[in-house]
Amino acid sequence: MPRTVTVGLDGSPESRAAAEWAAREAKLLGVPVRLVHVAEPVPEPMAQAPLPGTETHRNRTEEVSREAAEGLRLRHPGVEVVTERLTGRPAESLAEAAEEADLLVLGSRALGGVGGFLVGSVGLSVVAHAERPVVLVRSGEQAADEHEMDPAGVPSAATGFRPVVLGLDTAAPDEDLLRFAFEAALRRGTSLRVVHGWYPPPYYGYGVPADAGLYGSLAAVAATALTDALRPWRRKYPDVGVTEVSRPGSAAQLLVTASKDASLVVVGRRVRRHPFGAHIGHVTHAVLHHSTAPVAVVAHD
Structure with missing residues (x-):
């Protein structure tokens, strides 16, 4: 075929x-x-x-x-x-x-x-x-929905593409997912915005006074993990500009918000071959229902 x-x-x-x-x-x-x-x-x-x-x-x-x-x-x-x-x-x-x-x-x-x-x-x-x-x-x-605003402030197919947005789990950065997102940005001649959401330790929600130093350290660790995951892909795709977004909070909500300025949102779905059936995942499920841009779901092991 x-x-x-x-x-x-x-x-x-x-x-x-x-x-x-x-x-x-x-x-x-x-x-x-x-x-x-x-x-x-x-x-x-x-x-x-x-x-x-x-x-x-x-x-x-x-x-x-x-x-x-x-x-x-x-x-x-x-x-x-x-x-x-x-x-x-x-x-x-x-x-x-x-x-x-x-x-x-x-x-x-x-x-x-x-x-x-x-x-x-x-x-x-x-x-x-x-x-x-x-x-x-x-x-x-519409085609114009995927493009940047023209000088009059109106989306136009005559302008460049809006960024491609990728939701990435830095604990398991899958190659198929990353390749799809970088290729999508490359053929559109646009940038790639990579979004990673993380949560502080659960005791922050139980009245324990916040430790600004610890919180800052956690944010730095999360940001470094995202940078490390993307470093080899930046080398493979030097023509694709990459923006890294590592923020505390729901990954799904961060992606839905980012979709408002995206030409395409790319998320993953882990393939599970077992008798209890397939599973989409809560982040991907939420993005599918609430994204304002087209959503690409890439299955991976």
């Missing part, structure tokens, strides 16, 4: 926004876009005696894919667009489709009146099971 950016397409505004984002990313990567529509299998008794309108529904889904593909070709000349229809359970089929792609891109509804995503069960299941990067794109996402 050739390299692609794959999109789960169902005709909804959310999936159309995801397809637009995917086409822009495919152009940066120099790979085709693959639009995938998943049709759930019809139970055997119904398959033998199909209900009226079944063929019409199939034709309509094919029309949606065809129209979406034609629109992307017009708006993104030079990007190859292919369509594919799969049969199966959407979450399982999309997770399998992700394994054949550089990226899988899914749409997510925006929360009415509040910045952030409303991630459905299919999206969460795909994120929890796919072992390739998955990007969630909010409905209504």
Whole structure:
């Protein structure tokens, strides 16, 4: 299977926004876009005696894919667009489709009146099971949203990209996660903002007087750990400017705040292969629901 950016397409505004984002990313990567529509299998008794309108529904889904593909070709000349229809359970089929792609891109509804995503069960299941990067794109996402303000104070696709934001656990800085974030910043020609949140000792919350010296030492240790984790990657990617942010508090909240000025937020998900199922992690889960920028989830060991 050739390299692609794959999109789960169902005709909804959310999936159309995801397809637009995917086409822009495919152009940066120099790979085709693959639009995938998943049709759930019809139970055997119904398959033998199909209900009226079944063929019409199939034709309509094919029309949606065809129209979406034609629109992307017009708006993104030079990007190859292919369509594919799969049969199966959407979450399982999309997770399998992700394994054949550089990226899988899914749409997510925006929360009415509040910045952030409303991630459905299919999206969460795909994120929890796919072992390739998955990007969630909010409905209504525009190319200009990823860019800096123009002189008039308006986001514009004519300006440079906003920074890529990476959430990093310095206790286990995964290479796949770091590589994805640095590459994303490099192909956008923008900087990388690396965010690490840490907590002071628990006794600070039990009425023990704060020791300013100890607190400062803890902050210095956390900042040094972040610098050490990034040092070899700065050497590998000298053209990517890096800003390090090490602050006390919730990593999820720090990332959500940083997302307001980001073109992309990158977070990790540890792969756990055991009988109790997959797990997203509380930081990634929170960022998925509350980020105001597209979120890339990178699975790693």
